[in-house]
Amino acid sequence: MPELPEVESVRRGLARAGLEAAVAKVERSSFALRTGAHWAKRLERVRRLQGCRPASVDRRGKYLLWEFLRPGEGSWTLLVHLGMSGRCTVHPAETPKAAHTHLRLRFEDGRVFDFVDPRRFGGLRCDTRSALETSAPLAELGPEPWSPEFSAEALHARLHRSRRALRDALLDQRVVAGIGNIYASEICARAGIDPRVACSRLRPSAWARVHGETRRCLRDAISRGGTTLRDYRNIEGGRGRNQRALWVYGRSGQPCARCESPVSSEILQGRALFWCPSCQARPRGRWVV
Ligand SMILES: [Zn+2]
Structure with missing residues (x-):
């Protein structure tokens, strides 16, 4: 299961990919992912990302927090939990979809972001940053290993x-x-x-x-x-x-x-x-x- 170093490596990779073009299309498979109160499919709301531009990528514990700027103003944050077998990849749009691709974001520059998860313990949620940070699971997390509170x-x-x-x-x-x-x-x-x-x-x-x-x-x-x-x-x-x-x-x-x-x-x-x-x-x- 991906832990902090793996999630941080994904975060750095996403930042390196330098995605800036708007999301032209959001494709979500029909399969439910992670279960539990905070992860119901109706809470995912990933279609909100349509038309938004990707910005900074952060990490908290084992969670990725990917910021998307809305066309008017404000932003949405996509929370990604890799679960047991979740993978995030960025590649050219002509790349065929891998089996178990549950989310594909098609960007206007011809690239795609795929969330692939064969075992489906991973989770997705799109909301405002403050809504995510003030509710479970993020609100229940202890300090980051490099924060002064961890001593x-x-x-x-x-x-x-x-x-x-x-x-x-x-x-x-x-x-x-x-x-x-x-x-x-x-x-x-x-x-x-x-x-x-x-x-x-x-x-x-x-x-x-x-x-x-x-x-x-x-x-x-x-x-x-x-x-x-x-x-x-x-x-x-x-x-x-x-x-x-x-x-x-x-x-x-x-x-x-x-x-x-x-x-x-x-x-x-x-x-x-x-x-x-x-x-x-x-x-x-x-x-x-
Ligand atoms: Zn020994």
């Missing part, structure tokens, strides 16, 4: 009584926005902490490592264009390169990138978890320092 002190203050496993706290989008299963395992590995350990056992020094490695891990993954394990592709259809730099995720039984002990894995809360039993040994005492 070692804030992590400790919020989680020092929590019995949740560290990996599960990192997956909580209210704690920090954008982390999914791959980077949660990688952050714990780089911080040298058993991902199953309860948050209440981490001392401030351990939270400082989690905080620092969260930023470093995500920044490094962005610089490598994200992680492609299966579905993720960038705007040009290419793969990321970060999968070659993973320490533990998806590497059960293979040597740990640091000490060469075989990587362990188990299922925790329905999701696979990976760690090195020697670099991330279970703490002997009560505290993880």
Whole structure:
């Protein structure tokens, strides 16, 4: 599932594509996408984009926010969630539609934007920026990893009584926005902490490592264009390169990138978890320092 580094790579690709011509036509497949209260098809309203000109592209957590200027005044924002297998591509109009293309925007300069999603866990919504930012899911997101509100002190203050496993706290989008299963395992590995350990056992020094490695891990993954394990592709259809730099995720039984002990894995809360039993040994005492 695309996480912050993959969504950021898509954002940068869309910005690089430099789309400026107005939307000549909006084509939406008949299939429903992501389900749930915030994602009903009637809330999508993507046909509003007809005649609008694309402008800046932002990201919040795992969501893309693409601004479109309306012909009169004001703007619409297209919220895109890539779900499990969603892809965004930009190419010449004569390119045949790929299977599972659920949204195609035809621009007046002859290019098209396609949202392709075989598994249909992705989601689309078009509304004013303020309507999107003041309602779920965006309104429920915690800080971005690079915002001042995301700090070692804030992590400790919020989680020092929590019995949740560290990996599960990192997956909580209210704690920090954008982390999914791959980077949660990688952050714990780089911080040298058993991902199953309860948050209440981490001392401030351990939270400082989690905080620092969260930023470093995500920044490094962005610089490598994200992680492609299966579905993720960038705007040009290419793969990321970060999968070659993973320490533990998806590497059960293979040597740990640091000490060469075989990587362990188990299922925790329905999701696979990976760690090195020697670099991330279970703490002997009560505290993880
Ligand atoms: Zn190791």
